[in-house]
Amino acid sequence: MVPDRPALVLLVDDDPASLKLLSEALAGQPLTLAVAVDGEMALRQIRREAPDLVLLDAMMPGMDGFEVCRRLKADPATRDVPVLFMTVLADPTSRVRGLELGAVDYVTKPFVREELVARVRTHLSIRAAAGALSAAVSALSEKNEELARARASLEIEVARRTEELRAANQRLERELELNRAAELRVQKAQNELAHLNRVSAMSELAASIAHELSQPLAAILSNAQAADRLLAQTPPDIVDARAALSDIAADDRRAGMIIQRMRAMLRKGELSVAALDLGEIVREVTRLVASAALLAGTTVRIELAPGLPCVRGDGVQLQQVLLNLLVNALDAVSRRPPEARLVVVRTRPADAGHVELSVADSGEGIPQADLERIFEPFFTSKTHGLGVGLAISRSIVEAHGGRLWAECGPGEGATFRCALPAWNEDTLPAE
Incomplete structure (x- = not known):
């Protein structure tokens, strides 16, 4: 539109x-x-x-x-x-x-006039939302291309500056005495090189941004399809359709929050730490994937241990970690028969003042040789995967002072476990 x-x-x-x-x-x-x-x-x-x-x-x-x-x-x-x-x-x-x-x-x-108008409005809204999503994806693609060009330019500039520094160091080694002015010039060049390296690292966030936004955008599309099917029923399921449209709005706000959070990370370089109810995070994120699970014919079961302490962390980032794990689990069980598609999300107390969150699936499992490789950037078994989701998730968990790992037994699917430190007023936030 x-x-x-x-x-x-x-x-x-x-x-x-x-x-x-x-x-x-x-x-x-x-x-x-x-x-x-x-x-x-x-x-x-x-x-x-x-x-x-x-x-x-x-x-x-x-x-x-x-x-x-x-x-x-x-x-x-x-x-x-x-x-x-x-x-x-x-x-x-x-x-x-x-x-x-x-x-x-x-x-x-x-x-019936009212039904006709409602259906026309709904499909025009879906059409508009699809157009907005397409524009957003195009904008992200253009931004990724700009960042790639910037990164290539920065790499050339870093190589050039490095060569300049190498030549300068050779000249300084040949000199018997270093004067103060030469030392200041070298220090200034080194500071500029460090700055270029930081800017180059920032350009690598392009893949992270695309991956982080892919899940709320996919949720928007999934809810739009669900709303379409609900309205196509006879009679239309208006209540659930409105709930799906509400989810679309919530996922849109979530995508905005992800962008704002990443901008804040680039600007401040620190987490927004607070006491978080891990059970509430589980309920919110499983609600986000409920439509996708329904369309995929997958059962998502929640098992929350009662009386768990709060965890210390950034709510948006921990939600993203769980969302990455759930999306991977849904993909892992998609090749199983419908009656065998099961994903279980659990919380329980862990050792040393930690709380454990786990996501287990009934998929085909992970080869033992790949249990660590799956956390490497750009390693993926998916046809269209970027291979950055688990790497980003492990980085987020470790930045919270926690640990993320995978387990796999014969014929038992795969389980991803995340241990996070419990909230303690006397404990300083993670660096």
């Missing part, structure tokens, strides 16, 4: 009376209506200007709505245009056929 204009909705129906009823039902909404009276006319209009939503009559003479939808989804230029079928057909075969062709929803004729 283009943000500078109202949403464009194309009404496709060979019945003028039906087009009139649709136009009257949608009158007063913040959108622009266009009409087409047959399939060929609809395809021409869509190719000329892609609408944000197509309300398509399934049964039309000549080219029916199913064929129009098939052609739209076969064309890369129009495959992303959402299609909402309008039909008097009530048999499941017709509905399934439309959904298999790529339609997002159905409205049955004669339609």
Whole structure:
């Protein structure tokens, strides 16, 4: 959806009376209506200007709505245009056929005005959210490219400065006495080199930012799909759909918090330490992945030990650690039969004033040789993984004064354990 204009909705129906009823039902909404009276006319209009939503009559003479939808989804230029079928057909075969062709929803004729408006608003909102996500991903990609170019430039500059320092040191070794002015110049050059190294390290955060944001963005998409399915039910599940939309807003705020937290880390270089209820962190993060687990057919079970002390740490960062572990666990069990897909999150007291958080899955496990390698940057067994999630998680846990490790037994899946120090008013925050 283009943000500078109202949403464009194309009404496709060979019945003028039906087009009139649709136009009257949608009158007063913040959108622009266009009409087409047959399939060929609809395809021409869509190719000329892609609408944000197509309300398509399934049964039309000549080219029916199913064929129009098939052609739209076969064309890369129009495959992303959402299609909402309008039909008097009530048999499941017709509905399934439309959904298999790529339609997002159905409205049955004669339609109820309130239901029609609600469905149109919902799919336009989903369309807008998808556009915003695409723009955000493009912006992140451009930023990553800028950071990569900056890093390459910095590496060249560091190499050049290093060579300059080497030459300067050779000249100083040949001199019998070092004067104070030469020492100051060398010290200044060394300080500049250290600064360049720090800036170069900052550029490496590009991969971290992309990985950290991928999970709330994926949660937004998952909740949007869940809301779409809930609204497609008969009758629509409005309560759960609103809950899914609320989750989308919460995940959006979480992505903003992640960016703000990373900026704060770059600026201050220290954690925001507080006393945290580990059980509350578990409940919040498992709520975030609930839709993804539901769509994947995975059971996520929580086992929280009562009366645990608070832990010392940064809430957003510890949430991200658990989120990384849960996403990996969901992926690990995805290749198992649906009845065998189980992820268990536990908390329990640990030794030496620590509290342990663990995430166990019923997946295929991890080879013993890889139990430590999986925490190395860019080591991944996923087809599309970056290989930075576990490395980032271990860095966060160690910065909190804790420890993160993996265990795996034959036929027992994998378990990731995280031991964090309990809160103590007399203990200084971790450096």
